[in-house]
Amino acid sequence: MTEKSRLVNILDKVLPKDIPGEIIVLTQHQRVSRMRQNNLVQGSECEKMLVRVRVEEGGRVGEEATNVFSLSSLRQTVARARKRAETGPPGPLILSGYKGYREMSQAPAATSTQSPQAQAAMLAPLADLAGKANLLVDACLSAEIGELAIVNTLGLAAHTKAAFSEAKISVASTTGPGRGCGYACDRNAEKLDVIAPFFRAAAKCQASERPLPLPAGEYTVILEPAAAADLIRVAAKIFFDGRAFLERRTPFAQLGARLFGDQLSIWDDSLDPQGLQMPFDFEGVPKQRLNLVNRGIIQAVCLDNETAAQLKTVSTGHAALPDSGSGPIPRHLAVEAGNAMIDDMIASTKRGILVSRFHDISVLDSCAAVITGTTACGTLLVEEGKLTAALPDLRFVQNLSRALSNIEMTGDETKLFGGLWEGLLVPALKLNRFSFLTGNTGQV
C-alpha cells in the first residue's frame, strides 16, 4: 500500500457520512543547520502536522484543528467541529468535487534523507572562505519535505508531496558596517549551491563599506531578482487577492483596468516544471495557469470556493494555506522575463540605485497601493553606468502600481524563490522614479 492511500484511507475512516465535510492534513518535516559567525552552532529537526476539519451541520459551518494524527484524535476533532457549527457562519460549506489528479512526485529522496552531517558538510566551506576573506558568515540551511492530503464527502481524495530546500546567507565585515546577503533554493537539497550565494553576499558586503548619505528624491532603481521578488510578493496581496477584490480593498474596481506598464506580464502557474509544483490547492481544486496581468492590464484575481461562489463563478484553485489568515492569493507567480542583463541595466543608468533586497515591507493603504519599507543587504549607487559607492539602507514610500508602471528594462532570466508550498519566478527589474526618503545611516 502506498503512503498516499494510507493517509487518505485514515481520513476516509473519520469523515462524517451524514453531513457535508472536509478534512485536510498537512505534514512538514524540516531539518535546519545554522552557522553563526563562521561556526556551525545548531542542528535542529522538527515535525509539524496540521489537521483541519470543516463540516456543515444544521446549516452552519464548524471548523476545528489539531496536530494529533490518530483515529481517536481525528474523531474527537470531527465531533468538536460539529459542535462548533452551532455558532459558526451560515453554510453552505462549498466543497470541491474534483477527482483524478495528476500525480506529481517532487520529493526527491535526497531531500528526505539529507542528514545533519550532509548539511554540515555543505556549510563547512563557507567558514573557510569567510575566514580567509576576513568576513563573518551567518547561514541557515533548511531542507523540508511535506505531504498534503484532502478528502471530502463529495468523494474527493487528493494527495501530493513536496520538497524544498533553501540557503540564506548573510556576510558581515569584521572592520566596518558592510553587509551582504545571498539566497538559493531548490527542490533537491543535494543540488543546492551555497557557494555562489556566499560569493554574491561577500561581494555586496565588501562593496557596501563606508556608505554615503543620499538626498531624498526619485531615483532609477535596478532591482536584483530577490528585491523584485520582495515587491511581487506584496503585489500578490494588494492586487490579486480575490477576497480583497470582493471587499473593494483593491486599487481597482473592475478587471481590465490598466494598472502597470506594458512591459509587465504576470501569471500564476503551479504546474510549471521550472517552479515548485503543486497539483491542487488547499481545497483540492486542480491547479491551472491563471493569467493575472497581461501587458500591464489586470486580467484576473485569485479565487477559492467561497469567493468564487460570491462572484457566481468557479474557483481558480487558490484556496489559502489553512491557518494562514490570508485570502486567496497566488503562490506560484511568474513574471515574464525580458532581454536585459543586470550589467546592461547598470551600464544604461546615468544615476541610480542597485537594490539587493527589501526589508520589512508594509502596506500603508491597500486601496491606494502605497507601501513602505527599506532596502537591505547591500544598496549601491550607480553613476554613469558604473557602481560607484555604497549607500545605507534607504527607506522608501512608494505607490506600487506607479512603480510597476515605470519599468524600463526587464531581466533576461528568472530566479526561483519560494517555500514548501509556493514558488516565485522573478527576473531583475529596472524601474524609473522610485521614491526614497532621506537615507543617512540609521535615519531610515
Next chain:
Amino acid sequence: MAEGAEYAELTAVEIEEKKLRMQNSLLASRGNKEAGISVRLIAAGRWGFAAGPAASKTAVRKLVKAALEGARVSPPPAFPVGLSTIIPAQGSWTGPCAIDPFAIPDSQLADILSAADRAMDIEGIGQRLGSLHFRREHKCYVNSEGSSNRQVFTLSGGGICALSFGEGEIQQRSWPSPGGSYCGRGYEYIEELALPGHGRQVAQEAVALTKSPPCPQEALDLVLTGSLLASQVHYTLGYRLQLGTLGAVHPRQAPRLRLSSPAVTIHADAALPGGAGSFGFDSEGAKAQSFPLMEKGRIVSFLSGRETAAAVGRFSSGSMRSGSWLNPPVPWMTNIILQPGTCSLSELAGGIERGLMLDTPRSFGVSPSLRGFAAQAELGWMIEDGVITHMVKNPFYRGNSKAFWSGCDAAASVAHQKNLGLMDKGIAVGHLVVPVRIRGVRVGESR
C-alpha cells in the same frame, strides 16, 4: 535523559485555542488542540534541537536521537556553547484567570462581537471587523541540571476595527489596536476591553478621517499614546535590548550609550500579574525576574538567556521565550514597563505650540540595523497652542530611534497607564505604557 549530552532539557506542551472573528455581522469561529514535545541539548559543544507532535516514550527517544545527531556533526566548533550558571529551580505556576474563557459558551462570545459590530454599523463604514482569541497552554519542563516546572498560561485577546472607503483610499480605526490586544488573564480582560462600547467612536473616527485634511509636512512635537506608543517601545527600545537579536546594542557599548533622554526609564517584569508576557519560569527554567532595562535613558541591563548572558560575562535575565514549541527559544521581551511621569494628558498637550497627538499604529517598520524606524498612525489630532484642534489623516513619521527618544521630555502620570499586549512572531509581549511627549519630530503625510 540524553546520554552523552553535556546539557539537555525537555519541554512538553498541550495547547487549547479558540478564535472567533466577525466581519460585517458574519461570524467565523475555529478551535484548535495541539500537543508536542521539544528536546534541546548541547553535545560536543553545539546545540541540537528536535520537536515533534507525539508524546510516547518512543517518540521522545527519537527526538533525543535527532537532537544529538544535529549537535554532533563535524567539524568541532571553534567556540563551544557556554551557559551562565543558574540555581536550579523547581515549582509550578498558574497565570491568573478569574473567568475561564473556555467555559464561556461561544454564543456569549459571539454576542460581544455582534454588539460591537452593530455599534460600528454606521453610514460610511464599508467593513467592520471584530475578533476574540483565547489560548491555554499547559507546559512541563525538565532539564539535566535539576530544574523542573509545570506552568499553566491563559492568554485572552480581542479587538475591533472599522474601515471607511474614501476616494481612492481606505481609512481605518481600531480598538485597542489592529489585531487586538492581549493579556495573560481570562475572559475578564475581554469584559474590560469593552469592545461594544468603543464601536461607535471607532466607526465615527474612521468616517471622519476620510474627510480630514492630510497631516502637515513639518517638524512637530508629538504626544504618543496607546498602542502606537506600545509599538514604539517594542520595536525601537525593546528589540535593541534583546541580546542576540541582530542590531541589538552590544553590552560593551552600554555604559557609554544613551538610547533616550533622561525622561525615559523602562523595566522588564516577567512576573507582572496578568501581563501578556508573564510566566513563572522562562524556557530555560529560570525564575521570572523583574529588573530595570534603562534608567533615565541609560542602558543598565539586557534581556538575555543563559548562552547570550555567558557570552558577555553576565547571568541570564530569565528572558528566554519561544513562539512555539516547534522553535528553539530566544531572548525576547516579557512585559516592558515605561515608568510613569507626573503630567496629566492636558499638561503634555499644553506644553506644545504646534504638534500632534497620535494613537494606534497602522504600520510600524524598523530598518535592518534597528536604528531607524518609520510609523504611520491611524489618526492624528493637531495640537495648536496647547489645544487639540482637529483631526488629520495619514500621519507618518520616521527617524533614528535614539534621536527620536532623545526628544522625549515628559511622561504622563500613572493615572493614564494602559496595559497592552501585542503578538510578535507568535510571542505575546506586555506593554505598560503612559503617554509621552517627543519634541521636534519630522512628520508628514505618507502619500
